Amino acid sequence: MTAAIELKGLRKSFGPTEIIRGVDLTIGEGERHAIIGPNGAGKSTLFHLISGRYSVSGGTVSLHGENISNLPPYEIYRKGLSRSFQVTNIFPNMSVFENVRCGLMWVRDYKYSFWHLVDRQKELNARAMEVIEEIGLTSRRNIPAGVLTYAEQRALEIGIAAAGGADVIMLDEPTAGMSHSETDQAIELIRKITVGKTLVMVEHDMGVVFDLADRISVLVYGEIIASDTPENIRNSKAVQEAYLGAEAEE
Numbered sequence: 266m267t268a269a270i271e272l273k274g275l276r277k278s279f280g281p282t283e284i285i286r287g288v289d290l291t292i293g294e295g296e297r298h299a300i301i302g303p304n305g306a307g308k309s310t311l312f313h314l315i316s317g318r319y320s321v322s323g324g325t326v327s328l329h330g331e332n333i334s335n336l337p338p339y340e341i342y343r344k345g346l347s348r349s350f351q352v353t354n355i356f357p358n359m360s361v362f363e364n365v366r367c368g369l370m371w372v373r374d375y376k377y378s379f380w381h382l383v384d385r386q387k388e389l390n391a392r393a394m395e396v397i398e399e400i401g402l403t404s405r406r407n408i409p410a411g412v413l414t415y416a417e418q419r420a421l422e423i424g425i426a427a428a429g430g431a432d433v434i435m436l437d438e439p440t441a442g443m444s445h446s447e448t449d450q451a452i453e454l455i456r457k458i459t460v461g462k463t464l465v466m467v468e469h470d471m472g473v474v475f476d477l478a479d480r481i482s483v484l485v486y487g488e489i490i491a492s493d494t495p496e497n498i499r500n501s502k503a504v505q506e507a508y509l510g511a512e513a514e515e
């Protein structure tokens with residue numbers, strides 16, 4: 266298996282408290298991988314360590330075999346890893362179209378000269394329209410993004426995360442706060458938009474996780490206690506005791 270992401274002995278402390286306590290994890294290219302675990306297990310922290318928002322206290326993060334530990338997020342992005350945020354980070358006063366186009370301008374290896382931009386106007390516009398079509402917002406393309414419904418904003422955000430051509434997409438709780446039908450639509454969108462890419466997501470909704478993920482890692486108190494197929498995770502006694510069982514009892 267070729268690794269899209271490889272974590273080796275990864276550690277993160279905040280002051281004296283160690284939150285991520287030696288994580289080893291390999292996520293294969295083209296895999297859809299979910300990270301689950303109880304509240305406070307360190308899922309978001311792990312997410313931020315991979316995407317470069319937090320510096321690592323120990324160990325390494327590799328992207329396609331290259332050590333990216335402690336690189337700034339924009340450099341990691343240029344190397345092909347794109348992430349969304351739990352809180353939407355679109356520009357509310359800009360139109361849907363402009364938001365997507367803006368995301369596209371960050372395509373890795375893109376040259377940021379003005380003339381280069383002008384040259385690529387048509388190509389950019391056409392690609393932006395394709396992305397908007399993919400996320401089902403064609404009829405909403407000219408309205409300010411801030412006017413979209415919550416679910417539409419999340420779809421836009423997922424579209425922007427994928428638009429730049431990154432081959433590793435990280436989504437933090439992509440269906441949080443959605444209704445059942447919105448969640449179903451989001452699952453389909455994520456499936457569609459990540460074809461041929463690697464997906465890493467943190468998600469609380471077990472329906473989403475078991476529906477989308479090829480493999481699931483279970484993080485408990487900063488350690489991965491299991492990393493396996495959905496079926497094996499569902500049947501794992503250790504996981505049930507540490508996490509799923511505890512949830513079922515709630």
Ligand SMILES: Nc1ncnc2c1ncn2[C@@H]1O[C@H](COP(=O)(O)OP(=O)(O)OP(=O)(O)O)[C@@H](O)[C@H]1O
Binds near residue numbers: 304306307
């Ligand atoms: N910047 C920070 N400074 C200090 N402590 C932090 C920081 N970020 C997270 N923590 C602590 O690390 C622990 C893990 O938090 P984290 O948000 O990574 O967990 P999580 O598994 O994502 O939780 P949840 O499912 O509730 O979102 C928590 O005890 C939290 O208080």
